[in-house]
Amino acid sequence: MDLSDALNPKQAAGAAESFLLKGTQQDRVVLVVPADSESDKVDGFSTDENDSTSDGGTASRSSSDISLNSNNSNDSSDFNTNTNASRTVCHGRVKNPEAMVPETWWKTVFSDQLYLLTDGDVVEDPAITLEEVRILEGIDAVRNILQSSSISSGTTVKVLDLCCGQGRHVLQLAELYPSLELYGHDQSEFLIQLARSRAAAVIATATAASPKDAVPLTANTTASTTTNNNNNKGQSAGPIQFTIGDCRSVPFSNNTFDLILVMGNSFGYFSNDKDDEVVMQQIHRVLRPGGVVVLDIVDGAFQRENFNPRGWEWVDDEMMVCRERWLSEDRKRLVCREVIIKTGQGVIRDQFYQERLFDGMDMQHLLDGAGLKWLKQQTDGLGNNHATEQKQPDDLTVKTGEMSQRGEDLGLMEQRNFFVAVKSII
Structure with a gap:
């Protein structure tokens, strides 16, 4: 046509x-x-x-x-x-x-409900979101972090969803792992307002179902803007805190998070490659030693x-x-x-x-430059993935086209790769 x-x-x-x-x-x-x-x-x-x-x-x-x-x-x-x-x-x-x-095209594309309509067959499908979280759970390094959090042990695990959009992944994690301390950060005021509203609704439902064990609701849907002040952590929506701002200036202190997620093709928007390096350096800065980052990005070679x-x-x-x-x-x-x-x-x-089309060499360069070690994935033949420092031909590949109910013009969301890296303890 x-x-x-x-x-x-x-x-x-x-x-x-x-x-x-x-x-x-x-x-x-x-x-x-x-x-x-x-x-x-x-x-x-x-x-x-x-x-x-x-x-x-x-x-x-x-x-x-x-x-x-x-x-x-x-x-x-x-x-x-x-x-x-x-x-x-x-x-x-x-x-x-x-x-x-436009130089900052994302400020318009993600500014209103049209994004949720045109991309809704993927980003508004709870079954796809759950499947993506299950893929995360299949990664040893990620699963170990998620499972280390428990109310009984008193261990606090902090997870940041960077470029979180409407918060679909952190909301799913909140249901599966209620003891996690969850954060979401995105530049879109519209999507963060939506994330806060949905978080408040989830918490209200949980409170009604189990009032004795529920976390007190402190949701505030008033938009806050991010500055360079690391103490500005935004407003709380129950156990999930959402902030608004640029991913090149993450509003948290050094060594804060055990796990950082960058999901749904949210990396590689800038026209200047140096800005991607800045984002990766910010990820390294706010990760704790031994912390893990997962980047879900377009399969550049495929596209x-x-x-x-x-x-x-x-x-x-x-x-x-x-x-x-x-x-x-x-x-x-x-x-x-x-x-x-x-x-x-x-x-x-x-x-x-x-969007930038990354291949393995591009990611290796970015991760090395930020001081992060790429954990390649290999399968044991039983559908399980295991981290290894040995180079493998392929990393985790997600074929959204096989999951979308509409399944028509998926574009950059059709096939993506998950890259997993760790911040060295030393």
Whole structure:
């Protein structure tokens, strides 16, 4: 399916009565929605090219806009809109996609509910989240840390989910290992608000079920911003603390955590490779000696050879996503474009982003530079993985395509690798 065709509202199923006007810059297409429409603008998305939101500003949403249910229906009919805008800009065919990627693209892509809708077949599926946690449990070094935590022994185990999004992995860990001291950190205010709300709901349910043993609820959904002050640990949502801020400046003291997780392709967003090194150094800094980090990242070698240049999928009965993908000129990144179309509205978003395609040598270099030792994985033939310092041809590979219920255009989430490393005790 040609993307230029998909952008034509006459060919997008159920598109509103609209007019396509040729722009004067970059062959831009402007989709004009009739003025009497009740859904001209997507909440959290600016249609003004000079607005800070369209250049990476984070949209704020009230807690009333956030679902407390981690098993969402992914129904776009509930997506909030308002009437403050008259047009949505679609960029048409682009000649230089790399130049279209904003420097801080993640501030917009993860700023509202559209992310949860377009990627919901993976990031909002509790069965996939549980399976990913089970994979973590299958790693000796991780399992030993998780099982060392118990209320009876008095051992405190601290786990940080870095770039935690809506907190799906820490919430799952909280249910499986209630004695863990859990933390989540992410740059998206919207997703952290959602994580706090869901944590509060989980704790409230646990309190009602077992009031004598439940942890007191101290959830505070007021957003806090992270500074360079290591004492700023954000607001507490029961036993889980969530903070908002950049992963290049983690707001915790040295030697704090026993385990750090970086899940769901949340590493490698920066255009400058040096920033990835900064993140890895931050991970090393806040890990305790002997602590473990797990990085769940895109399978770079697989994507270089198998990425789909064009794809599309129906998110539900009313929303379609069309995507284009290109290898960067240096073949180190996959540049992606998402054009989101909603019936009755036409194009509601046209966004560009990129992720770095790591291979084993890249990760070895990053880990060595940060003072972390890569624990390669090998199987015993019984489905069990064991850490070894001997080099192995493959690390843990996760094929999300085999787990997704929608299973259509999975893109960078289709196949990922888990890299496991430890901070030396000496």
